[in-house]
Amino acid sequence: MRQMSHLIEIEGTWRQNRGYLNHEFLAISTMAHIDERNFRSHYYEKVGFKGVEGKKSLEILLKEDPLDNDKLTTFCHRFPVPGIYRPFVWKIVLGVLPIHQSIHQFVLKQRREQYKDLHHALKVMRKIQDDTDLAICHRMMCQLSAGKLPLEESEDFLHPDYSDFDAMANSMIEIVDDEIDGYWLSVMFFKHMEKNKESINKLNEKFEFYLKKEDSKLYNYLLERDLLSRLPYRLWFQQCFAVVFPVPCLARVWDKVIGGACAILIFTAVSVVITYERQLFNMKTPEHVIKFLEKIPQDNADLIITKGIELWEKYGSFLKPDV
Structure with a gap:
C-alpha cells in the first residue's frame, strides 16, 4: 500500500510538472510568435512597408456597415492611408459621406447637384469664367455657400477666414484627382482646420x-x-x-x-x-x-x-x- 501510495504521488508530481512544462512551452511559443510578428513589422518599417499590416486592418474596417468613424479616425493618425483608399477614408472622417454605406450613392448625387448649382450661380453672377483657376472657383463656391462672398465688383478682397483656402484647395485637387471630390474635401478640411x-x-x-x-x-x-x-x-x-x-x-x-x-x-x-x-x-x-x-x-x-x-x-x- 505504501509503495502504491508512493507511485501515485510520483505520478501526480509528474503530471503537475508536465502541465507546468506544457504551460511554459506554450508561453515560449507565444512569445516566439509575438517576437516573429514584431520582427516582421520592424523589417517592414525598415524597408518602407510600415503600412502592410495596417492596410489589411483598413480593408476589414471598410467592409463594415455602418462604418466606424472613430476607428477610421484613429487609423488615419496611426498609419499612412493607402492612396487607393485615401479619398474614400477622408470623405468618411471629414463628413463628406455618412457612415452608412447603403446611402452613399444618394448622398454623392446630392453633393454633385449642389456643386453644379454653386458653380452655375457664380457663372451667372459673372464671378468666374471658364478659365478661372479651379482652386479659386472652389473657394468662391465655399464663400457663396457660407454667405461670405463679396457681391460688389469693387469689393476686391479676400475674406480673412478664407485666406488659406486656395493653397489647401490646390493641393487637395491634386491629391484626389476629381473636381467634385476635391471641392467637398477642401471645404470639409478647411472647416476641420477652423474647428x-x-x-x-x-x-x-x-x-x-x-x-x-x-x-x-x-x-x-x-x-x-x-x-x-x-x-x-x-x-x-x-x-x-x-x-x-x-x-x-x-x-x-x-x-x-x-x-x-x-x-x-x-x-x-x-x-x-x-x-x-x-x-x-x-x-x-x-x-x-x-x-x-x-x-x-x-x-x-x-x-x-x-x-x-x-x-x-x-x-x-x-x-x-x-x-
Whole structure:
C-alpha cells in the first residue's frame, strides 16, 4: 500500500510538472510568435512597408456597415492611408459621406447637384469664367455657400477666414484627382482646420520649444540673428504645408491632421529646419531664409516627413499641442 501510495504521488508530481512544462512551452511559443510578428513589422518599417499590416486592418474596417468613424479616425493618425483608399477614408472622417454605406450613392448625387448649382450661380453672377483657376472657383463656391462672398465688383478682397483656402484647395485637387471630390474635401478640411483653430494657434510656441530641444545650437543661431521669428512656420501651420511639399508626400501629413493629430505639424516644421541646418547657418537675412524655404525640393520631402513623424512618435504621438 505504501509503495502504491508512493507511485501515485510520483505520478501526480509528474503530471503537475508536465502541465507546468506544457504551460511554459506554450508561453515560449507565444512569445516566439509575438517576437516573429514584431520582427516582421520592424523589417517592414525598415524597408518602407510600415503600412502592410495596417492596410489589411483598413480593408476589414471598410467592409463594415455602418462604418466606424472613430476607428477610421484613429487609423488615419496611426498609419499612412493607402492612396487607393485615401479619398474614400477622408470623405468618411471629414463628413463628406455618412457612415452608412447603403446611402452613399444618394448622398454623392446630392453633393454633385449642389456643386453644379454653386458653380452655375457664380457663372451667372459673372464671378468666374471658364478659365478661372479651379482652386479659386472652389473657394468662391465655399464663400457663396457660407454667405461670405463679396457681391460688389469693387469689393476686391479676400475674406480673412478664407485666406488659406486656395493653397489647401490646390493641393487637395491634386491629391484626389476629381473636381467634385476635391471641392467637398477642401471645404470639409478647411472647416476641420477652423474647428481646431485654437490648437493650431498654439503650434507656434511649441515649434520653438521642440526646435530648441532637438537642436539648441541652430535655435540660438536663429534667435540671435532675429531669423527665428521670420521662419514661415506660421504660414506652414495655417495652410497645413499646402504648396510647400509635393502632393504625394503632403498626403502623409494630412492623413494625421485629418485623423485629429495636428501636433504632427510641429515636428514636420522642426524636421524641415533641422534638415536644412547647414544652409540656414550660411544665411544672413530673413529674405534669404524665406525664399529658400518657400518650396521643399522633391528629393528631400519624403525624408523630411519621415523624420517629422519619427520625432512626433519620439515625443509620445500626442494629438494636440495642449496635451
